[in-house]
Amino acid sequence: MYIQSPMPRLPAPAAGATRATSVFDALRADIVGGRFEPGGRLAIEALAEHYGASATPLREALNRLVSDGLVEKREQRGFAVAPISAADLTEITKTRCWLEEVALRESIAAHTTAWEEELVLAHHRLARTPRSLSDTRFEDNPAWEPLHRAFHRALIAGCGSRWLLGFCDQLADQHHRYRRLSAPRAFAKRGVKTEHQALMEAAVAGRADDAVALLRAHFERTARILLDDPALARTGGPAG
Numbered sequence: 001m002y003i004q005s006p007m008p009r010l011p012a013p014a015a016g017a018t019r020a021t022s023v024f025d026a027l028r029a030d031i032v033g034g035r036f037e038p039g040g041r042l043a044i045e046a047l048a049e050h051y052g053a054s055a056t057p058l059r060e061a062l063n064r065l066v067s068d069g070l071v072e073k074r075e076q077r078g079f080a081v082a083p084i085s086a087a088d089l090t091e092i093t094k095t096r097c098w099l100e101e102v103a104l105r106e107s108i109a110a111h112t113t114a115w116e117e118e119l120v121l122a123h124h125r126l127a128r129t130p131r132s133l134s135d136t137r138f139e140d141n142p143a144w145e146p147l148h149r150a151f152h153r154a155l156i157a158g159c160g161s162r163w164l165l166g167f168c169d170q171l172a173d174q175h176h177r178y179r180r181l182s183a184p185r186a187f188a189k190r191g192v193k194t195e196h197q198a199l200m201e202a203a204v205a206g207r208a209d210d211a212v213a214l215l216r217a218h219f220e221r222t223a224r225i226l227l228d229d230p231a232l233a234r235t236g237g238p239a240g
Contacts, residue, residue: 020056020061023060024061024064024065027061027062028068028173034181036081037081039084040080041079042079044059070082070173084178089227090223093175093222095171096219097220099164099167100215101215103159103165104215106159106160106161107155107203109208110159111158111206112158115157118157119154120204121154122153123197123200125147125150125151126151129141131183138183140183151196155199156168178222179222181226182225195221
């Protein structure tokens with residue numbers, strides 16, 4: 001298990017929330033955010049100390065994360081963070097393109113004023129936030145990622161299917177584990193802001209075919225940055 005920085009103990013759960021849910025949310029965020037090394041062992045004792053939780057809610061949270069594909073349960077060896085690989089990235093990207101195409105087409109077809117306003121607002125907030133805190137080297141801006149996630153969610157939020165949105169959210173989590181690795185490689189080489197602008201404009205204008213093509217290219221560019229890295233194919237994971 002690899003922890004990049006000390007983790008504070010969890011605050012008391014909000015009214016109506018269970019301890020297991022609080023642990024699940026925190027552990028899920030840390031795995032998706034890259035706090036734990038892909039393939040690394042998740043020891044119950046160490047997690048209990050870091051999160052200030054007992055073994056029972058931790059095991060419940062880990063089992064839920066197994067269902068989400070973020071954690072693996074290994075026979076006689078406990079739990080481990082799901083590994084990353086070129087094949088996995090390719091499959092996640094392809095599947096996300098399939099599902100989000102359906103969701104985006106449905107959202108555009110059902111075009112409502114509320115959906116359009118939320119999408120334009122989400123894009124405006126994202127466009128005003130720099131990806132990097134430095135102009136000369138990549139320095140992750142923690143304010144950017146939540147806004148980026150909100151923009152992509154707003155694109156497909158009008159599809160009318162909570163099940164489809166749930167599957168898209170799950171794939172977005174999986175994709176993010178790779179996308180955060182591509183960010184330093186793509187810095188100053190990719191016009192992400194321009195890509196988002198074109199995508200928003202096509203969706204609002206009702207140009208479904210154009211919007212879908214732009215969305216697919218957007219996801220595939222991210223994957224290609226990593227797939228072109230020899231370290232991913234050689235070791236099963238990008239060089240860190």
